[in-house]
Amino acid sequence: MSSIHKIGVLTSGGDSPGMNAAIRAIVRTGLDCGFEMYGIHDGYAGLHSNDIVKLSRHSVSDLLNRGGTFLGTARFPEFKDPKVRQESVDVMKKIGLDALVVIGGDGSYMGAKFISELGFPCIGLPGTIDNDIAGTDSTIGFDTALNTAVSCIDKLRDTCSSHKRISVCEVMGHHCGDLAACCAVACGVEAVLVPEVPWTKDEVYASIKNGIDSGKRHAIIVVCENQTDVYQMAKELEALIGLETRATVLGHIQRGGTPSAYDRVLASRMGAYAIELLRKGESGRCIGVKNGELVHEDIVECITKNKHAFMKSTYDLAQVLR
Numbered sequence: 001m002s003s004i005h006k007i008g009v010l011t012s013g014g015d016s017p018g019m020n021a022a023i024r025a026i027v028r029t030g031l032d033c034g035f036e037m038y039g040i041h042d043g044y045a046g047l048h049s050n051d052i053v054k055l056s057r058h059s060v061s062d063l064l065n066r067g068g069t070f071l072g073t074a075r076f077p078e079f080k081d082p083k084v085r086q087e088s089v090d091v092m093k094k095i096g097l098d099a100l101v102v103i104g105g106d107g108s109y110m111g112a113k114f115i116s117e118l119g120f121p122c123i124g125l126p127g128t129i130d131n132d133i134a135g136t137d138s139t140i141g142f143d144t145a146l147n148t149a150v151s152c153i154d155k156l157r158d159t160c161s162s163h164k165r166i167s168v169c170e171v172m173g174h175h176c177g178d179l180a181a182c183c184a185v186a187c188g189v190e191a192v193l194v195p196e197v198p199w200t201k202d203e204v205y206a207s208i209k210n211g212i213d214s215g216k217r218h219a220i221i222v223v224c225e226n227q228t229d230v231y232q233m234a235k236e237l238e239a240l241i242g243l244e245t246r247a248t249v250l251g252h253i254q255r256g257g258t259p260s261a262y263d264r265v266l267a268s269r270m271g272a273y274a275i276e277l278l279r280k281g282e283s284g285r286c287i288g289v290k291n292g293e294l295v296h297e298d299i300v301e302c303i304t305k306n307k308h309a310f311m312k313s314t315y316d317l318a319q320v321l322r
C-alpha cells in the first residue's frame with residue numbers, strides 16, 4: 001500500500017508539444033486516486049525556490065491542445081550541486097510532498113535520478129522533441145516536431161523546384177539524428193547528415209552534383225544541428241555546382257505548436273501510468289512506450305544506454321529511397 005498523499009509535477013529542459021497533455025493526465029489521474037496534486041513552476045529552479053501551487057481539475061482545463069508547458073520550464077545547471085539538490089528535496093518535504101513526476105529530456109532525467117537517490121520517490125516521463133531517450137520508442141513531442149519539420153521541408157521543396165535551387169536545411173535533434181533521418185524519409189531528400197553516421201563534404205557534394213548533372217531540378221540536404229555550418233555549406237555547394245543554394249535553420253519553430261493527436265494520446269497514457277507506478281511504490285523509474293505497450297525501466301540504465309537502432313534503419317532507408 002502506498003504512503004503517498006501529495007504529488008508534485010514539473011517540466012524541465014527544452015519544452016515539447018504534449019507536455020501540457022501529460023501534466024493534465026498526471027493531475028486528473030492523481031486527483032481521481034485521492035491524491036493532492038501540486039504544480040512546480042519553471043522546472044528544478046522553481047522546485048529549489050519553492051514556486052509551487054496546488055492544482056485542481058480546473059487548473060488543467062483547456063490545455064490538451066496547447067503547445068509548450070503552462071507550468072513553465074527552465075534549464076537549471078545549479079541542480080548539479082548536491083547542496084542545491086538536498087535543499088530542493090527539503091523544500092518538498094517541508095510542504096508535505098511525498099513524490100515527484102518529472103517531464104523532460106536526458107538532463108531532466110539526471111535530476112530525477114539524483115532526487116530518487118536521496119530517497120524521494122520520483123518518476124520520469126520522456127518529454128523532448130529530440131527522441132534521444134533510450135527507454136522509449138517515442139518521446140512526447142517528437143511526432144509533432146517531425147510533422148512541423150516535414151511541413152517546412154515540403155514548402156522548401158516547392159520553391160527550390162520552381163527556382164532550380166539547392167536547399168540546405170538544419171533541423172534540431174541535439175546529438176540525435178532521429179528527427180533528421182525521419183525528415184529524410186518523409187520528404188525524400190537527396191542527402192541527410194546525422195551525428196551517428198560519419199560523412200564527408202566531398203562525398204555529399206559529389207552525390208548532389210551527380211543528381212543535378214543527371215537532370216534533377218532541385219536538391220535538398222537535411223542536416224542535424226551541431227553537424228556543420230549550413231550557411232557555409234550552401235556557399236560551397238553554390239560555388240561547386242553553379243546552382244543558387246539557400247540555407248534554412250528551422251530552429252525553435254520545431255518546439256512549438258499544437259501537439260499532434262499521437263503526442264496527446266502518448267502523453268496522456270504516460271501521465272496516467274506515472275500515477276499507477278507511484279501507487280505501486282515504484283521510484284527512480286522512467287516511462288516509455290515499446291511496441292505500443294507502456295513500459296518502465298531504471299532511470300540510470302535509461303540515461304546510460306545508447307539508442308541508435310531506429311535512427312540507423314531509418315537513415316539506411318533514406319539512402320535507398322532518395
Ligand code: F6P
Binds near residue numbers: 129130172174
Ligand atoms: O532538447 C531540445 C532542444 O530543442 C534541442 O533539439 C536543441 O539542441 C536545444 O533544445 C535548444 O535549446 P535552447 O532552447 O536552450 O536553445
